[in-house]
Amino acid sequence: MDFPILLAILLAPVAAALILAFVPREEHMLIRCIAAVGTFVSLALSLFAYFTYNQEIGGLQFVFGNNMPWIKDLGVTFFLAADGISLPMLLLTNLIGFSAVFASWNVNNRPREFFILLMLLITGVMGTFIAHDLFIFLLFYEVVVIPIYIMVVIWGSSKRVTKEYAGMKLTIYLLIGSAFLLVGVIALFVKTTAITGTPDMSFTGLAAAAQQLSPFDQTWLFALMLLGFGSLISMWPFHSWSPDGYAGAPTAVSMIHAGVLKKIGGYGLVKIALYMLPLGAKFWAPYMAVFGVIGVAYAAMGALAQKDLKYVVGYSSVSHMGYVILAVACMDVIGLNGAVANMFAHGVMAALFFSMIGFIYEKTHTRWIPDMGGLARQTPRLAVGFMLAAMASLGLPGLVSFIPEFTIFISAFNNYGGLAVVGIAGIIITALYVLRAGANTLFGPPRPEYDHLQDIKGPELVPLVVLGTVLVVGGFLPSLLFDMINSGVMPLHAAINDALQLGGNF
Amino acid sequence: MPFDPSALTLEMLVAALGLGILVLGLIVPKGSRHGLGWLTLFGLLGILGVAVSMWGDSRELIGGMYLVDNYALFWKITFLLAAALVVLGSMRYVDDMGSQAEYYSMTVFAALGMMVMASAGDFITLYLGLELMTIAFIILVCFRKTDAKSVEAGMKYVLLAGMSSAVLLYGMSLLYGLTGSVIMLNVSQVIAVQPLTPALILAVVLLIAGLGFKISAVPFHMWSPDVYEGAPTPVTSFLAMGSKAASFAVLLRLFVTGLPGIWANWTMVVAILAAVTMIVGNLVAIPQTNVKRLLAYSSIAQAGYIMVGLITASEAGIKGVMFYAFLYVFATVGAFTVAGYFYSVTGSDELKDYAGLSQRSPLMAAVMLVALLSMAGIPPLAGFVGKFYLFKTIVDGYLWLAFIGLIMSMVSVYYYLRVALVMYRDEPLDPTPIKLPSPVAVTLILAMVVTMVVGIYPGPLSEVVNSAAHSFFLH
Numbered sequence: 011m012d013f014p015i016l017l018a019i020l021l022a023p024v025a026a027a028l029i030l031a032f033v034p035r036e037e038h039m040l041i042r043c044i045a046a047v048g049t050f051v052s053l054a055l056s057l058f059a060y061f062t063y064n065q066e067i068g069g070l071q072f073v074f075g076n077n078m079p080w081i082k083d084l085g086v087t088f089f090l091a092a093d094g095i096s097l098p099m100l101l102l103t104n105l106i107g108f109s110a111v112f113a114s115w116n117v118n119n120r121p122r123e124f125f126i127l128l129m130l131l132i133t134g135v136m137g138t139f140i141a142h143d144l145f146i147f148l149l150f151y152e153v154v155v156i157p158i159y160i161m162v163v164i165w166g167s168s169k170r171v172t173k174e175y176a177g178m179k180l181t182i183y184l185l186i187g188s189a190f191l192l193v194g195v196i197a198l199f200v201k202t203t204a205i206t207g208t209p210d211m212s213f214t215g216l217a218a219a220a221q222q223l224s225p226f227d228q229t230w231l232f233a234l235m236l237l238g239f240g241s242l243i244s245m246w247p248f249h250s251w252s253p254d255g256y257a258g259a260p261t262a263v264s265m266i267h268a269g270v271l272k273k274i275g276g277y278g279l280v281k282i283a284l285y286m287l288p289l290g291a292k293f294w295a296p297y298m299a300v301f302g303v304i305g306v307a308y309a310a311m312g313a314l315a316q317k318d319l320k321y322v323v324g325y326s327s328v329s330h331m332g333y334v335i336l337a338v339a340c341m342d343v344i345g346l347n348g349a350v351a352n353m354f355a356h357g358v359m360a361a362l363f364f365s366m367i368g369f370i371y372e373k374t375h376t377r378w379i380p381d382m383g384g385l386a387r388q389t390p391r392l393a394v395g396f397m398l399a400a401m402a403s404l405g406l407p408g409l410v411s412f413i414p415e416f417t418i419f420i421s422a423f424n425n426y427g428g429l430a431v432v433g434i435a436g437i438i439i440t441a442l443y444v445l446r447a448g449a450n451t452l453f454g455p456p457r458p459e460y461d462h463l464q465d466i467k468g469p470e471l472v473p474l475v476v477l478g479t480v481l482v483v484g485g486f487l488p489s490l491l492f493d494m495i496n497s498g499v500m501p502l503h504a505a506i507n508d509a510l511q512l513g514g515n516f
Numbered sequence: 517m518p519f520d521p522s523a524l525t526l527e528m529l530v531a532a533l534g535l536g537i538l539v540l541g542l543i544v545p546k547g548s549r550h551g552l553g554w555l556t557l558f559g560l561l562g563i564l565g566v567a568v569s570m571w572g573d574s575r576e577l578i579g580g581m582y583l584v585d586n587y588a589l590f591w592k593i594t595f596l597l598a599a600a601l602v603v604l605g606s607m608r609y610v611d612d613m614g615s616q617a618e619y620y621s622m623t624v625f626a627a628l629g630m631m632v633m634a635s636a637g638d639f640i641t642l643y644l645g646l647e648l649m650t651i652a653f654i655i656l657v658c659f660r661k662t663d664a665k666s667v668e669a670g671m672k673y674v675l676l677a678g679m680s681s682a683v684l685l686y687g688m689s690l691l692y693g694l695t696g697s698v699i700m701l702n703v704s705q706v707i708a709v710q711p712l713t714p715a716l717i718l719a720v721v722l723l724i725a726g727l728g729f730k731i732s733a734v735p736f737h738m739w740s741p742d743v744y745e746g747a748p749t750p751v752t753s754f755l756a757m758g759s760k761a762a763s764f765a766v767l768l769r770l771f772v773t774g775l776p777g778i779w780a781n782w783t784m785v786v787a788i789l790a791a792v793t794m795i796v797g798n799l800v801a802i803p804q805t806n807v808k809r810l811l812a813y814s815s816i817a818q819a820g821y822i823m824v825g826l827i828t829a830s831e832a833g834i835k836g837v838m839f840y841a842f843l844y845v846f847a848t849v850g851a852f853t854v855a856g857y858f859y860s861v862t863g864s865d866e867l868k869d870y871a872g873l874s875q876r877s878p879l880m881a882a883v884m885l886v887a888l889l890s891m892a893g894i895p896p897l898a899g900f901v902g903k904f905y906l907f908k909t910i911v912d913g914y915l916w917l918a919f920i921g922l923i924m925s926m927v928s929v930y931y932y933l934r935v936a937l938v939m940y941r942d943e944p945l946d947p948t949p950i951k952l953p954s955p956v957a958v959t960l961i962l963a964m965v966v967t968m969v970v971g972i973y974p975g976p977l978s979e980v981v982n983s984a985a986h987s988f989f990l991h
Contacts, residue, residue: 079975080973081901081974081978082975082978082979083978083979083982084978148895149900149972150895151895152894152895152900153894153895153896156889156894156933156936159936163937163940164940164941178933181929181933182926182930185926186923189919189926190919190922193907193911193915193918193919193922196904196908196911196918197911200908200911200912201911201912204912
């Protein structure tokens with residue numbers, strides 16, 4: 011057997027967490043370094059996996075444990091595998107996870123517990139992207155909720171809403187969503203087992219069996235999954251946890267949550283709901299498109315009205331996810347490519363944004379935009395990171411998010427004409443609130459009370475360098491991202507198309 | 517069929533252990549009675565070893581009065597494990613209370629009652645086991661004789677347990693009158709050819725009510741929060757999981773073996789009872805400020821989840837019940853041992869006094885969190901797999917119940933996390949670290965490890981339970 015690279019990627023942070031549990035709690039520097047090493051190993055290995063993945067062959071690679079029975083009577087195997095859709099997400103997780111460790115460099119309140127929870131959180135997120143078995147996927151899916159809750163209530167901040175409120179809202183929303191998802195998954199499992207006679211929980215097995223379900227079954231099962239995944243990706247009208255939750259959460263949690271965790275929702279929609287229940291997806295696609303576009307417009311307006319930096323980015327992430335939902339609803343190759351690519355691009359951008367806001371807050375003790383101004387003069391490097399993220403957010407050509415958004419617009423215009431126009435108009439509002447936030451925070455006359463501020467330096471620069479590099483490289487070499495995604499989307503789309511042809515009279 | 521006493525080895529050994537400890541308690545001087553706990557523990561573990569070696573034995577004794585099969589054996593192993601864990605975790609608590617000999621022997625007799633219940637093939641044996649267990653529990657519940665709450669709890673338990681036994685007995689006597697037999701296998705044959713008469717309906721209602729009391733299903737749950745709060749904590753833990761699990765073992769036998777034809781007509785009633793139990797248990801737990809009361813309501817909700825497995829009464833449903841009951845034992849032991857030891861140290865069961873527990877004793881806080889989250893069904897803990905097994909049996913036909921069950925388990929996260937919040941976020945009022953004696957620490961670690969391992973890798977346990985559930989239908 012080859013070196014189980016996916017398992018190693020998954021277990022590196024777990025190993026770090028275990029080591030951390032035995033480090034004396036006063037050794038702050040050692041604790042940070044162990045966390046950094048753990049995430050670095052995962053990052054390096056996932057870069058290696060990303061660039062050695064054979065796009066010519068495509069399909070599932072780095073397969074691990076597909077014949078290792080885990081729970082026999084449920085047909086569960088500990089099946090890890092990666093394809094062109096999961097690899098960008100895996101890489102994104104590790105980019106953000108690694109940066110998040112450095113964005114939390116100055117956590118001095120119980121750092122050991124903080125980094126242990128952070129490692130578990132990163133492991134959970136990675137697990138969802140490389141699991142190829144629905145049961146294992148669910149295991150990782152819900153595992154992330156509890157560390158997040160504890161991190162928010164201990165290390166979060168109570169500015170506009172208390173951190174207890176933010177944490178509980180985040181948790182309850184996601185758990186209720188996952189309850190619906192769970193019912194959907196159990197029903198899907200029982201119904202497919204009844205058809206084939208042998209329980210099988212692997213994505214491929216479920217997808218094959220699910221094609222024999224009646225259109226009606228597919229429709230309500232898809233609705234349940236849409237509720238679960240939709241509330242995770244903050245689809246309008248299930249988005250209200252997102253701005254509050256991010257505002258209450260500590261920087262690292264905001265980064266991971268906005269950067270990758272909510273992408274599990276989009277990933278699940280594409281790789282589970284759409285792939286297994288294409289007829290259901292066909293039925294719900296127009297509704298999804300409408301929800302997506304409302305999300306884009308509504309959240310962008312919401313962001314316009316905010317004066318708290320974290321709320322601006324919180325609403326903006328809801329708005330950007332609206333594009334992803336719109337793109338998934340298109341159900342064609344271009345749209346799905348755009349959806350996955352936009353999740354990647356938004357992840358990098360949002361993580362950079364939140365890490366910069368985290369530093370601003372750490373230094374100025376405020377996130378209130380009217381209280382700031384001219385920070386570019388006092389903290390130029392912070393300003394560079396902030397503006398990079400801001401420009402990526404409004405889709406500046408040359409940065410990673412331009413091409414994905416463009417792709418989504420093409421596909422949306424083909425499929426939903428008029429709706430797409432509303433969606434595209436959202437980008438104008440985005441430009442408005444992003445530029446205004448940037449201008450009022452960074453430019454204008456510098457304020458004397460911030461003269462003493464230290465610019466970010468040393469380890470604090472890591473998020474800026476890592477995520478900034480990806481923003482620029484992804485912008486100039488989009489093929490690095492798109493070829494990979496395309497190699498995953500093509501077979502998926504072909505499978506969906508076949509299913510739709512067969513059930514075309516629906 | 518000749519009577520073969522070797523089939524009763526386990527029961528005889530347990531009875532001998534209980535009596536032996538009672539006698540030894542009279543001989544051993546007061547100062548060294550501490551050792552009785554260890555004696556009980558090793559006795560139970562030894563019997564557990566014998567029980568495991570008997571796996572696969574399948575017999576009917578005395579014309580079906582006593583059924584020996586993997587189903588019964590799995591329950592017996594569960595009860596023995598539960599009793600052993602309770603004894604291990606409660607030694608310090610018992611030394612504080614005194615009267616060790618009586619405490620340990622009553623615990624052993626309660627376990628014996630449960631074991632008899634698991635094997636009962638007729639109403640008389642069933643009732644015998646049930647009463648043995650209940651009477652032992654009555655004594656245990658009011659064991660803290662100087663504590664008004666404990667005595668009150670004991671009084672309530674005597675009255676209500678007596679009443680529920682009467683109700684159950686009345687139901688059984690009606691069934692005997694209708695069928696002329698007390699042996700379940702015979703009853704099922706007679707019932708199969710009988711029309712559904714009002715007397716039969718009354719009998720089934722009385723049986724459900726009587727056993728509903730034991731599993732504290734709503735609306736027969738009123739006693740449990742008061743009794744759970746007042747009883748000594750280790751007893752509460754044994755009462756919450758042991759007596760509940762034994763009653764489920766009996767419920768399955770009674771309805772699936774004894775009344776299979778009728779059962780189909782009653783599934784809707786059970787589904788509604790299960791739904792109400794989950795909803796009431798979880799919602800009433802939310803405002804609780806006393807940890808033991810909170811756990812009491814949560815254990816009511818747990819009974820609601822387990823009832824889901826009764827609905828289909830198929831092999832899969834039985835498997836779900838057994839699997840969930842087994843891991844519920846460990847989660848309960850974990851949570852109550854923390855509560856019990858916390859009481860020994862601080863003299864309080866109030867949630868607000870748990871502030872900063874994670875700093876005073878990281879292990880206690882972690883075990884409490886793991887136990888609670890497992891009850892809530894959060895992966896990768898065992899409760900998740902357990903709920904998966906239970907709810908998968910009902911998505912065809914009772915989809916609404918699956919919705920209620922899963923949404924209610926997410927609601928339960930709300931109050932479980934409140935406990936986590938107090939333990940992890942708040943600063944302790946009294947920051948002195950809590951030192952755990954090794955038996956308590958071992959109990960806690962065992963409970964936590966089992967809950968996590970079964971959650972991550974449920975394969976082996978699931979196969980054992982499959983074989984146990986399979987043997988259920990072989991009679």
